[in-house]
Amino acid sequence: MTYAETLVVAAKGDREITMTRRFGAPRAMVFEAWTKPELLKRWMTGPPGMTLPVCEVDLRVGGVYRYVWRTSQGHEMGAGGTFLEVTAPERFVATERFDQAWYPGEAVITITFVEQGGETEVTTTMRYESTEGRDGVLKSGMTDGVRQSYDRVATIFETELAAREAPERKRA
């Protein structure tokens, strides 16, 4: 897999996280995979057994989206927001808020798709309302010293890591 492990994550300033990753497909296709429910359900999941049973996307300015993930134990976690800007297939901007607020406030997510030679570089910028929000998201991956409210997400991260060690990946 040529693009695996090429993801770059950085904590930028005091309220942002940025992620950059290349994909081996034209951007119209990557954009589609990022905005169409039936396609999102295939990859925007978590560890094996976790599914995205609810995925509604009204891709237009002012339109809302809603995701609900379900773990193999039947726990549900929902998130959603409103599209602030939609310029297919170049970029979209949306707010994000989780039902069980595991970070305070709302985040604004900006995703840009830049095509070059048949490949697409996707940059995701997540801007949180506060430094605490941003750091809370980063901390969710820690195994100790994690605050109570982050516990479930931390478990998801751990399971995800364990899953990565298994050679085969399951599709939800």
Next chain:
Amino acid sequence: MTSSAHLDTTFAALADPTRRAILARLATGEASVNELARPFDMSQPAISKHLKVLEGAGLISRGRDAQRRPCRIEAKPLADANEWLEHYRKFWEARFERLDDLLEEMTAEERARPKSKRKARGAKR
């Protein structure tokens, strides 16, 4: 300070570009305040203020030598901060590898039936 609070302090200290530049300089070896101030076009008190923040976050320590008090980088908090980023990165990398598979499938499908059912996604090939 709890470990969480430590990490908050680390990220707050790292949020400033001058402080990140100071750390980058110190990664190459210890330096005095004067030596640090030189490339930054900043007054010594301004640099000292940044050093105080870095020291408070445990990112640097100062030597005992009263004259020079050389600054040196402390690896542990930076390593902890990196560890977070790494966990987060791995979570997303797993997702993106599923997306790689999906895109590969979509590309193959499109190749298999370039003009049929799938709506034109733009003429490639």
